[in-house]
Amino acid sequence: MKALFRTRAVMSFMLALICVLGPTLSAMASNNGNLPQTNSTSAGADVTSNTAKNLIPAYAEVLDEWKKNGAKDNHTGSITIKAASMTGKSSNANVAVESYDGKDSVLVWRAKGDEWIEYDLDVAQGGLYAIEMSYHPFVDSRDRKPIALSLSVDGASPYLESKSLELYRHWKDKMPIVKDDNGDEIRPAAADISGWQTWEMRDMSGAYLDPLLWNLTPGKHKIRLSGSDPMALETISFKAPVAVADYETVKKELPKEAVPAAVDPIVIEAEQVEWKNDSSITLAFDNDIANSPYVRGKISYNTLDGTHWSTKNQEVSWSFQVPEAGIYKIALRQQQSFVSNRSSFRTIMINGKVPFSELKAYRFPYATSWKGRELGNEEGEPYQFYLQKGTNTISMRVTQAPFLSVAADMDRAIATLVKLSTDLRTLTGGVDDKNRTWDLKKDLPGFVEQLQELNDKLAATREQLISINGRSDALSQGLVTVSKDIETLLKYPDEIPYDAGRMNKMQGKLAELIKQISSQPLQLDRIYIVPFNKPLPKLEATFTEKIEGSIINFINSFRTKETTESADDQVLNVWMNRGRDYVNLLQSMANEMFTPQTGIKVKINLLKDDKLLLLMNAAGMAPDVGIGLPHDTPFDYAIRNGVYNLKQFPDFDDVYKQFAPGAWMPYFYDGGYYAVPETQTFSMMFYRKDILQNLGLSVPDTWDDMYKMLPILQQNGMNFTPVEHSIFMQMHGLEYFKQDGSRTGLNTDKGFEAFKAWTDLQNKYGIDQRSDNFVQHFRDGSYPIGIADLNGYLQLTVAAPELNGTWGVAPIPGVKQADGSVVRWTGGNGGDQFASSIFKHTKKPQESWEFLKWWMSEEVQEKYGLDLETLNGVTFRWYTSNVDAFVKLPWKEEDLQAILEQWKWFREVAKVPGSYYMERELTNAWTRTVIGGENYRTSLETAIKEVDREIQRKMQEFHFVDANGQLIRSLNLPVITKPWEGVDKYVKK
Structure with missing residues (x-):
């Protein structure tokens, strides 16, 4: 037994040594990466901490260090540079000195991609300087977001926040407010009224009371501005910080x-x-x-x-x-x-x-x-x-700003939990062996003490939070729950290796609390x-007035603003399964554009719950058109003869060509198409440029490339995201269902091969079984590369401003074919795929079809997407299925090109009667193989049997199969084998 413990201790020491030396070993490897170079404050930055902030420190840390080293903020220095006097620029910089909006000899920067400009600065008085810019955003229908900049001094970004600066636009709501037919006001959209304005550079998150400062020593310096957003720039001023008296x-x-x-x-x-x-x-x-x-x-x-x-x-x-x-x-x-x-x-x-x-x-x-x-x-x-x-x-x-120190403490707590989780995973090999006994204080010295210290720090953070807030709230109570989790672990420390997942859950809880602070x-x-x-x-x-108001509001609650029961026969009745702002915007556009062009009056009604469609349709009260329908709704109605087959319209083929063939797949049934794809999202690969560069890694093109880089990531305490099954199934050339629709297509060599590749991610390559919060893992660096849908793109844009310029997107890794090409087929995220259908009972099928064509046209989709984002912000980015409109939304050009490359490989899974069983049974099969240890082939065969049984039952119900199980007629599902060429006109070679 003693020999066993000695062996275990030696193994633990060796594994820990590998983790510590991982960055050093990788740094010794040749840098074959094709990633952009990033600036670092020092060589050999520590990557094992799993936090990007250690690659470039945070502003608070740097400012404190500057002041300790004698940097002064009470000087009288002031320097103003004319933007036209730049001394350097990138080869692709679209800049010119000209007149703009009443000012002469200003720099007009018509940026189209990642570009930079430079200035020479001669500093007489050294010290801390704030930077103020006089600028003018381009007022354009597409450019609606703030101007994003990165500022470096002498070739380096002094702190993380200097890589994520913003110059804001000015907006004003359009007045007077327009009213609808009911006399209700329609929320006004904002107009860009930006002119020449000034802004002292601040951190994007609003975490500091004062503008950001830069330490400029006496002598000459080179200032570089990097960005991809167009603007006009008049001056850049460097000023001593102004103290505000009490x-x-x-x-x-x-x-x-x-x-x-x-x-x-x-x-x-x-x-x-x-x-x-x-x-x-x-x-x-x-x-x-x-x-x-x-x-x-x-x-x-x-x-x-x-x-x-x-x-x-x-x-x-x-x-x-x-x-x-x-x-x-x-x-x-x-x-x-x-x-x-x-x-x-x-x-x-x-x-x-x-x-x-x-x-x-x-x-x-x-x-x-x-x-x-x-x-x-x-x-x-x-x-x-x-x-x-x-x-x-x-x-x-x-x-x-008042919560800055609290957020920093919680961020450090997450980093501590990540480190402790890594130590624990190193000790156990990632295996929760219930038959193995542990003495954690001996097997992992210092672990219990660090966990106790973390608990004590969280208690102090909670008290500080209560002091700032003035009372206890959900945030401070959230810290209590995390502390209780830690206390539960500390009560029986030797059982912690059996419940390692609790450490990940605590990280997720703290990440959510930090998000709430914002x-x-x-x-x-x-x-x-x-x-x-x-x-x-x-x-x-x-x-008395409150009582009166309550009575009035109670009475008015019975006055239905929009009664779907009393639809006007002379008006096209459209139900929209989205929020009030979506409905009002579309109604306004229909009034302004569609009705004058066609003479067809339209009423857009708010559908609060798509389940109401079933009840209203059964009562013969369904609308003419339904938009914003979940991706599985049209098929459910099609097999019950509840929606129109759009293929019967003569010009359907012209509409079909406007969308990726793979986007039509869920809406195909028995030779017809029963909905128009409205929105779609799909998976992309997200990567941290700074961390991969530091590790000497390239963005993987194929899964073989990914497998090669996983050991390096894991040696440095990092990992890759879990991946959904459709990526592996489709990429290996697998069709989920046979073309006649009678059974699954999984029972083939390709099916078993794809399923094994999917489960091998955990069983063979050590990828985490689940991920609670991709954005947080990506921010702290524990997942410096991973796969997520386009919603992750917007979340990172909004929730991680400190990472601006340090991350990118790429097509997902593919499978190399015999001819050298790489296949990247993938489906979408079903919950974010929406469609538009015409209901079968309508008396106005042609008018409905005209409306659908108008609604999904390039012009309307572009305007709708831009107006929606203007009204509600970037988190309301409209994922239109119309690629001609999609490319005109305010995407960063580099990211747009990666998205378009993946778009051509978009192929949603077809539907057959009973296909709803597929997701459940594949998840069960994965669980049996990865968690239960069952043989992958046996597990998949069980899933196939269950899915086929349900498909046979439903195919018989809808008369595709007779009582004896014999196929009467085939569904004849479409087969897509070539990437869509519709995006090629927008792809830059």
Whole structure:
């Protein structure tokens, strides 16, 4: 037994040594990568920590180090560079010095891809400098996102945040607000009103109170700006940071006897913004009786929506006229009830500047209803503001700065859990052997102590969070649950190796808590500016008014705005299975474009639940057209004769050619097509440029390439994402069902080969069995490469701004064929595939078909996608199936090319009666083989038997098979063997 323990200890030491030396060994390998070079603050950056922030440190760490080394922020240095005086540029930089929007000799940068420009800077006074840019975004229908930049000094990015900078646009809602036929207001879209403007560079996430600083030593420096977004640039200014005094200091300098005597309260309607820096900051309807304006029984967008004004540096500005200079106080009618017991913070500015330090991060405590909030100190004393006569502005910007240290602590806790999980996996070999006994304190020295230390740190973090928030909330309680998980493990430490999965779950919990910190919602109705010695207007509804409002709202709840039962026979009745904003936007477009062109009136109705279709269809009350239908709905209706066969329309073939053949597969039945593909997503490979470069790895082109790089990743404590079955099945040339539809196509050599390759990812190559949070793993570097659908693209764009420029997308690895070509067939994510159908009972089939053709046309899909994103932000990117419209959405060109390459290999799985059994049984087969250890062939044969049994039963029900199991007629499923050439016109060679 002692020999056994000695052997185990030696093996554990050797495995740990490999993990420690992994980066060194890989660095010694030749760099054959084709990835872009990334800057690092030091050579040999530690990759084993699994966090990208160790490749380039965070701003807070670097700033602290600069100050410790004597960098000054109280100097008087100031340098302004004219943008036209650049001293270098990339070979592909589309730049010119010309006039733009009233200014001469400015730099017009018409960027089309990753480009850079450089400037020489001569610094006389060394110290910490803030950087301010005077710029003008291009106002264009496609360019709607902020201008993304990366700034390096002397060839290096000093900290992570300098790689992810943004210059914002200015937006304004189109007024007056348009009303629909019911007299309800339609939420207005925002117009880009960007002009020449200035911005001090800040971190994208809004995590710091002050602008970012750069340490510039005396002498010459080279400043490089890298980006892919077009703009005009006038100047780049380097300035000493400006200190903001506290309120008491500012108060002493206010003029005495300066309170206006005869000025009435100034009232600003919060929805009447002068500008906002994010088009997705929208207006909201709130039926509180004290809100203004309040229209009984009607939808009136009378407030600034708190749910959409909650993240990053989102800023809103209002202008107002002051009739007499003097000292005023400011109050707001606001609601902060979105997250239970959670405070939200705003930076408040008057005329573009924070008047005193207390307004850098002003707290709005949680309250259950609308409240009047007078800006003042913790003791309730209102702040005094001196305002000049004439036009003034008040601006409010979201900030997460108070939570910076808490988020950093939680981020470090995740890194600790990742390290401990890696140590545990090294010890156990990734096998939960219940028959093996452990003495963890001896087998893994320090593990238990580190886990206890982590628990103690989380307790301190929780106390700090309560102090910042002012009370306990869901976040602090979330830390309690993580602590309880740790305490459960510590209670029986020798059993921890049997429950290693709990460590991963704790990482997921902490990642979700960090995500919640970034949300700082606040809803506004009105802003009041009142002479300091005058009382405030009434800010809240009285008890009687609240009762009255409740009664009115209760009565109005019975007044149905849109009754699908009373459809007008003269109007095309369309049901849309999406949110209110989607419906209103399409209704507006139909009124403006479709009806004038065709003379066909259309009513777009909100379908709150697609299951209602079944009930309404059974009652003979189905719509003419259904859009936004889940991808399996058209087939379910087609086999029951509930929707139109679109192939009977003479020009169907022209419409068919507009979409990838693989996108039509779920809507095929018995020789016909019963829906038009509306949206689609599919899997892409995401990779961290910085980490792969550091490891000397290339982006894999085939699965053989992937298998070769997995040991290097795993030696460094990293891994690859679990993968869905359709990638392996289709890529190996497998058809899920036989062409006649009578049974599965899995019972072949290719089927067993593909299934084995899929399960070998875990059984042979050690890929994790499950992944709880791809985005978090990708951010912290534990999955520096992985496969996810396009939703992951948007999540990374929004939730991981610090990684801007350090990650990319590529087609998924493929299987090399005998002729040297690489096949990458894959299906989509079924939950994100939606379609449009014409219902069989319609009396207007031709009009319905005209509407569907219009709806899925290039022009309409492009406009709909752009307007939707303008209204709600980048997270509402429209995944249109129309490639001609898709390429005109604001994709980064490099990423778009990778997406198009994968698009040509898109092939959704066909459907047959009973095919719903396939997903369940393949999952069961995987579980038996990977977790249960059953032979892959035996496991798949069991799945095939179950699926075939259900298909036979359903084929008999729908009269494709007789009572004896004999095939009566074939489904004759389409077979797609060649990639779609429809994307070739957009692919750059």
